[in-house]
Amino acid sequence: MLTKRENLLETMRGGNPDRFVNQYEFMHMMFHPFMLHNPKPDYKQENVVNAWGVTNSWPEGTPGGFPVHKPDTIVIKDIEHWKDYVKAPGLDFADAEWEPFIKEAESVDRKDQYVTTFVAPGLFEQCHHLGEIQNTLMNFYMYPDEMKELIKYLEEWEMKLAEGICTHIKPNAIFHHDDWGSQNSTFMKPEMFEEFYFDAYKNIYGYYHDHGVELVVHHSDSYAATLVPYMIDMGVNIWQGVMCSNNIPELIKKYGDKITFMGGIDSAKVDYPGWDRETIRREVRRACDENGKFSFIPNASQGLAMSTFPGVYEALSEEIAEYSKEVFK
């Protein structure tokens, strides 16, 4: 039996995997000291201000925290003077703060799993967390120079974060969050994405790849099929969160030798109040049958190894393992 790492590589290379890669099994997900300095709301907690000044709430019955944008809580009040409002939090942490993360990384059997550092929010998300999404989307037209300056500032901060992570934790994968679309469309046209975000991501992901990171896993649980060529060029190895609206079989056919697609099971179809095992079984089998053994990892589209409703993630894993036994006889 192949290790989780070997099986992933065989799946990505179109070789001889001996089972489906089972969701997040190949990643040992880790955090980093900045996350301890960045307050976030707990379940049912409201109006928690994070290290960037962004106010977040996590209302009862919802999957996670969310920025609250009222006139008084939007950080960037005036994009033309964004420098007056956006103050990047510090990233100089004492060795003692890195120590528990270093120890955790050292405890991982890297022949079996990738030490994976979690990074969120991404550049686009950070822009609209700071500036509110509609303002942000309009600012690409109305204030393109200011938006480019802001993105450069965020990129430089992320590069410093990457330097700290690679120096101390030495991960061999990163899991980087940035939602680039809704269920059926990207938030912006591909040319606009290229103009504003491509270079920044190429620099960030390039840095990780140049400093020991073998796998860049990018999360965007959305439609983003039109951005796949950019993903490949900027160094994404696995796109996690790929929703069914993307026509995944077509993407695998076209790009499967360059990037692997992780998802294919829309969370909303399996993760709901009163979820049932039969639906999960059906969805797992459909996803595996439609997308095949190579360049595809069956997984619910939601980011991280979790579900909104208890038991759904585990049931998905069990059904994937079960179906593997039938497909990989």
Added chain:
Amino acid sequence: MSKINEVFEAVEKGKVKLVPGIVQAAIDAGDDPQEILNEGMIKAMDSVGAKFSTGEIFVPEMLIAARAMKGGVDVLKPHLAAGAAGAAGKVIIGTVAGDLHDIGKNLVAMMIESAGFEVIDLGVDVPKEKFIEAVEANPDTKIVACSALLTTTMPSLKETVAAINEASFRSNVKVMVGGAPITQEFADEIGADAYTVDAASAAKKAKELAA
């Protein structure tokens, strides 16, 4: 090119800074203000909506066009008969209790407003009682539009529509629902009058329902 065509083109292309001046020029040239609104701006937003639905343009282009139209309406308003800008009727809109997502709801509000309606936006995380109170305070409301983006807030949407369905004013209003996890089947099941997949089709449907 007639001034109204210029208004149409400038709104459609989202020329925020140019639209007020072009609208003023159209007024100065003697174009009928109502026609500038209907043929120049509302039609331009119809075109924007259609292009959005087919994937030809994206959210930023739609937002910028709506912003451009708003600038034009501000110039036009003093020249229009009272209430003409919202002549299609009154719409109350909100994201249901427990759900903080606003972009989809805001896009729908914007497109409906651009289609000639007066929109009362109750915001996000709106309790069902607040929807009811808003309709009671605005008895001329034609449509109540409720949004839910999460599977976890679908029950909240169901409760909201149930409360509206039980209200005494129900026969006077139409109920529209939308949001990523919502389907036509779900809309039928909870007793809504209409479901649409995106902001552009919501505006189109609102016009049909209010006709």
